[in-house]
Amino acid sequence: MKKSVFKAVSLLLAFSLLVCVFTPAFAESSKDETPFRISVSVNGDTGTQRGFTWYTKDNTDSLIEINCENAKITYKDVTEWQGNYCHQAVVAGLTPGETYEYTVGSKAVQSDKGTFTTDNKDSEVNFIAIADVQASSEENFMKGLDTLLAAEETMPDADFTVNLGDFTNESDNTEWDTYDKVFGTANMDYTIAPVAGNHDGFNRPYWFNNMFCLDTTESVQVKNGVNYSFDYGNCHIAVLNTNDMMSVTLAQMKWLKNDMNGTDKDWKIVAMHKSPYTLGKDGKWPDALYLSKSLTKVFDECGVDLVMSGHDHQYIRTKALKNNKLSDDGTVYVLAGTAGSKRYEIRKFLAGTYMRTSFINTMIIQKNGYGNYWDGKSWDNTDEKNIGGCFNTVSVNGGKLTFNSYILSDELTNADGSRLITNTDTSTLTKETGKNKITFTGDNTTSEAEYNLSIIPSFCCLAVYAFGEWLPKFLYSVPAILKSVIVDDTF
Numbered sequence: 497m498k499k500s501v502f503k504a505v506s507l508l509l510a511f512s513l514l515v516c517v518f519t520p521a522f523a524e525s526s527k528d529e530t531p532f533r534i535s536v537s538v539n540g541d542t543g544t545q546r547g548f549t550w551y552t553k554d555n556t557d558s559l560i561e562i563n564c565e566n567a568k569i570t571y572k573d574v575t576e577w578q579g580n581y582c583h584q585a586v587v588a589g590l591t592p593g594e595t596y597e598y599t600v601g602s603k604a605v606q607s608d609k610g611t612f613t614t615d616n617k618d619s620e621v622n623f624i625a626i627a628d629v630q631a632s633s634e635e636n637f638m639k640g641l642d643t644l645l646a647a648e649e650t651m652p653d654a655d656f657t658v659n660l661g662d663f664t665n666e667s668d669n670t671e672w673d674t675y676d677k678v679f680g681t682a683n684m685d686y687t688i689a690p691v692a693g694n695h696d697g698f699n700r701p702y703w704f705n706n707m708f709c710l711d712t713t714e715s716v717q718v719k720n721g722v723n724y725s726f727d728y729g730n731c732h733i734a735v736l737n738t739n740d741m742m743s744v745t746l747a748q749m750k751w752l753k754n755d756m757n758g759t760d761k762d763w764k765i766v767a768m769h770k771s772p773y774t775l776g777k778d779g780k781w782p783d784a785l786y787l788s789k790s791l792t793k794v795f796d797e798c799g800v801d802l803v804m805s806g807h808d809h810q811y812i813r814t815k816a817l818k819n820n821k822l823s824d825d826g827t828v829y830v831l832a833g834t835a836g837s838k839r840y841e842i843r844k845f846l847a848g849t850y851m852r853t854s855f856i857n858t859m860i861i862q863k864n865g866y867g868n869y870w871d872g873k874s875w876d877n878t879d880e881k882n883i884g885g886c887f888n889t890v891s892v893n894g895g896k897l898t899f900n901s902y903i904l905s906d907e908l909t910n911a912d913g914s915r916l917i918t919n920t921d922t923s924t925l926t927k928e929t930g931k932n933k934i935t936f937t938g939d940n941t942t943s944e945a946e947y948n949l950s951i952i953p954s955f956c957c958l959a960v961y962a963f964g965e966w967l968p969k970f971l972y973s974v975p976a977i978l979k980s981v982i983v984d985d986t987f
């Protein structure tokens with residue numbers, strides 16, 4: 497009897513002890529602190545800094561663990577965003593040319609390990625550029641991921657990846673979660689330089705800014721996307737936001753001009769979503785014409801070497817252009833195709849009206865999933881192995897910049913079953929290095945008041961192009977557009 501009382505008391509005590517010890521921990525673990533939507537982005541000095549973003553379902557503390565003794569981590573306030581909690585931080589104090597391992601999360605839960613490598617500041621720079629995955633379904637995101645993996649296979653030593661925008665279609669929780677489900681593992685191991693697409697920013701306020709931790713101190717606005725710039729090796733790269741009043745305001749053009757005049761890097765590169773030169777479905781709207789007539793003047797003035805864009809889901813590369821004419825010391829424009837599966841037909845009616853035929857004859861163009869291409873006479877040449885997702889690589893070595901475009905075939909594989917990747921375009925630019933001089937050294941931030949004051953003049957400029965130049969072209973093209981709609985079922 498005595499023994500069983502002793503047993504019961506012991507059990508009771510043990511149970512009480514268990515409750516005392518484990519109740520707080522159990523309560524704590526009922527919170528969902530698992531980090532998701534993790535990205536590592538360029539943020540300021542690419543040799544010493546990176547920006548991090550991740551989300552949690554519940555509100556938690558933020559913690560980054562990284563194998564760098566000198567790391568100085570600045571956490572932003574955790575903010576609720578569309579039902580989840582957004583964490584962002586800037587890690588500074590890194591050493592140029594080092595590869596780091598990191599995890600993100602909270603004190604209680606950390607992510608799997610990811611890696612990135614900082615800029616070693618030499619004049620060898622390699623990067624990947626993809627555009628317009630613009631997916632909703634998991635299947636379509638998978639196509640985009642396959643293309644990115646093919647790019648990484650082709651350029652395993654890429655320093656960073658430029659995503660030229662339209663990550664998703666509707667930019668809502670469901671789509672970003674599917675994007676994360678598909679791209680999440682790959683995203684842990686590279687640095688991204690993201691560009692705001694119209695599907696990421698326009699009429700989707702603050703989504704872009706809440707998905708990537710970027711240095712937006714000089715951005716003219718942060719509501720519908722952001723503009724920013726960074727150096728990598730001997731390249732200066734400016735990222736524009738073409739959701740800024742449906743294209744770019746005069747405030748952003750002024751920022752770009754100062755930004756490009758404020759660098760002495762050898763190569764000046766611009767990444768933006770909408771394209772000044774396009775033969776896709778958006779080529780017929782006023783914003784494309786405005787960009788080709790107005791923004792290109794800034795590129796001409798500042799000696800921009802390469803402009804990469806997306807938006808029209810086809811591949812085009814121009815020869816060097818200045819003042820909308822062929823010029824050896826001009827700017828090369830690349831419309832970077834689509835990494836995804838939504839591909840746009842060439843709108844033939846744009847030729848000769850929106851774009852001079854003499855231009856088109858000098859361009860490298862592929863269409864219809866890149867199976868068809870312009871040979872100077874016809875759009876109807878087809879190469880079956882070139883139907884697939886498009887990716888691009890840029891390699892800079894001192895005074896030489898090599899640009900390549902590739903297609904990962906949708907259906908075909910190599911004989912051993914491996915990915916069939918075809919190099920569909922290549923081009924090289926050369927220049928004498930050390931020639932660019934800094935001619936702007938002032939403050940390049942735009943105050944809110946200054947930005948607001950620029951809106952009406954910007955609108956007037958757009959209106960002048962729209963009604964003075966675009967509308968006559970559009971009216972003239974109406975019969976051809978109708979024919980395109982009826983015969984080709986394209987608008």
Ligand SMILES: [Fe+2]
Nearest residue numbers: 662693694807
């Ligand atoms: Fe777009």
